[in-house]
Each structure stands twice: as C-alpha cells, then as structure tokens.
Amino acid sequence: MLKTISFIVISIVLLKLIVPSCSIKININVAKCLSDLATQELTGSYNYLQLSSKLGTNNAYPGFASLFTKLSDDDSSKAHDLVKFLALRKAKLDRLINVNGVSIRADIKGTIDVVNALSAARNQNKEAWNIAVRCHQEADNAKDANVQDYLESHVLDHHIEVDRLLEDFKNRFDEAQESELKLVIFMLDEELLNTYGDRRKDIFS
Numbered sequence: 001m002l003k004t005i006s007f008i009v010i011s012i013v014l015l016k017l018i019v020p021s022c023s024i025k026i027n028i029n030v031a032k033c034l035s036d037l038a039t040q041e042l043t044g045s046y047n048y049l050q051l052s053s054k055l056g057t058n059n060a061y062p063g064f065a066s067l068f069t070k071l072s073d074d075d076s077s078k079a080h081d082l083v084k085f086l087a088l089r090k091a092k093l094d095r096l097i098n099v100n101g102v103s104i105r106a107d108i109k110g111t112i113d114v115v116n117a118l119s120a121a122r123n124q125n126k127e128a129w130n131i132a133v134r135c136h137q138e139a140d141n142a143k144d145a146n147v148q149d150y151l152e153s154h155v156l157d158h159h160i161e162v163d164r165l166l167e168d169f170k171n172r173f174d175e176a177q178e179s180e181l182k183l184v185i186f187m188l189d190e191e192l193l194n195t196y197g198d199r200r201k202d203i204f205s
Helices: 002-018 028-058 062-088 115-141 145-175 177-198
Strands: none
Touching: 028 062, 028 115, 028 145, 062 115, 062 145, 062 177, 115 145, 145 177
C-alpha cells in the first residue's frame, strides 16, 4: 500500500515537472478521461488487494489470494503507464486523481467467499473497461489515433483477457454440482497456486 501511495505522489510531481503550463498537446476531454482511467486502475489495485487479503487470510485460499495480488500489480502498472503517457503527451490537468478518489467497492467489502469474490472482481474489471471504452470514444472524437492505439494495445486487450479468465472460473463453478463445488474451488485454488506461487507474503510480510 505504501508503494502505491508513493507512486501517486511521485507521479503527481513528475507530471508537474514535465508538463509545461502553456502547452496542451492532448485534447482536454481525452486527458481528463485518461485521468479517470488512471484513478480507476489505482482503485482496482486497492480492491484486488482487499480481495487477496480476504481470501488469503480469512478463507486460506493461497491460489486465489495470489491471483488477486497479480491483478493488483497489473492495475497498478497500468495506472503508472497512463501517468507516463499523459506526461509524454504534455497533458495539462488540475489533478491526476479524479475528485472521487480511490475507494473500496461496496460489493468487495461484503465479500465472504470465492464465488462472490470473482463476481466482485469482474465488476471491478468491467468498470475499468467501460472507462477505457469512453476514453477511446473521446479520442475518436478528437481524431487522436495515438491515444486510440495506446488504449487498444495497452489497456483494452488487458481487461478483455482478465474478463475471459474470470468468466472461465465462473463457468467452472456454474457447471459443478452443488455437492462438488468446494472440491472444484479447492482444485482451482491449487491450479492458481501452481501458476502464480504463494504471493501472500508480498502483502502480509
């Protein structure tokens, strides 16, 4: 968490240092939308860490905890890259993080099991996807192919892949008999643990 806070502070300073106040190289509506997207990616990072904590400590699912830690890192990286992109495009913004700030989603606060956690994670991912689509449309309105290309190759594809991954897990649960669901969850947790390793120490150490 301290690492993410430090990133926010450094990013704001970087943006102020790099961006000359007299030049705007990117459409203001596009820049504001990308700022919203960066905020959402940071929000996603925090929310995935919340899910990782819930599943890694309360329910002892190291595989799912590690998956959400990985997704948290990915969203944090996307936010960092967006800030650098805004700086390179010399965007002029009053604030890097939008007025709503970063918060934990209500459906994540109330998550108590793996099935609910996956549903909340998909909602989180879809929200980022929707903002990215809005930014893509703003860039289209501004005839800014560079922003469109950036979003397509660095953001939209990522969130599509995350949704496919989480949807696959949901389908496995839906296809399981009620009496077999706990076994399916356990087996998937082991699969994720083998894929990502036990990353609980990354946030609990």
